[in-house]
Amino acid sequence: MESTSLAEQERILASDWGGGKSPFGTSWSKFMMWIFIISDALTFAGFLIAYGFMRRVAPAWPEQMTVFSPLLITFMTFVLISSSAVMAMAVSAARGGDPKSATRFLGLTILGGAIFLGCQAYEWVHFIQEGATLTQNPWGVPQFSAAFFVITGFHGFHVLSGLTILAIVALRAAMGKYSGDSVENAGLYWHFVDVVWVFVFAFFYLL
């Protein structure tokens, strides 16, 4: 940094902020996906902060790891992180002009997402059978099950939407009608779903 001249610094600044026809240096579709992800991140931020507030004002809070199965949560996290890694490889294959590998990686990503969703459905059924609803639960802390259903429900719905998008992209890749951008945009969304789960895993289940 010290060795760059003022003119060089100005050139770097211009390239990053000058913009011209492409202010962010990406395709319009990728930029729109980022704008969507940022707004969606704010939605989840609102949920998690509301959850933190409810938890701090609640007189007590159930021990999450005795209510939910730590093994199941760990497995779900493992599956989602793995599917995210495979998704990154799918983008790499699609960019490298290898639709066969891209389709295969996309298939694996979809499989991971489906397993995750299945585990979540099992967790929900189990929790509901124990008597938890949106407004009350056997532990006597209504905020607990409300936060659980709203946060994991919203996240689960995102996983479901992600699976739909990935299925379309995988089908198109299998037919050879795909672009690197379309796979990458679907990938960005999928990684975002993973990022949200990282937060939920730490703040709802572990903290």
Added chain:
Amino acid sequence: MASHDHAHPAGYKQYFMTWLWLLIMTAAALVIGYFHFLPEAIKAFLLVSITLAKIFLIGSIFMHLKTERINLVMLTFSPLILSIVLFFFTFGETIGTNPTHQIQNQSPAFVMPTGEVKH
């Protein structure tokens, strides 16, 4: 993966290493969260740190922010910054209601969501 490794071998290896690190950090978070051997504040600090490390890794490598322009990268920080601001707004609201931080005879009455009034 086997037959087409030659297309992007370096990329695949980097994704594999990232995956490995994410798993290691997940395991660390699990140990910290599941076994109660740390004070609450240290546990919370470590969990937040691990979570941030994980999202930075996912963001920079899986979501390719490492190769994006700095203005797009900074744009992605806005939810995080706004979250921190919002968190500290709500944190101040709840300080008097936490039994361990309660200031006797000074905190105003607080109506619980259940209708119960706390002092």
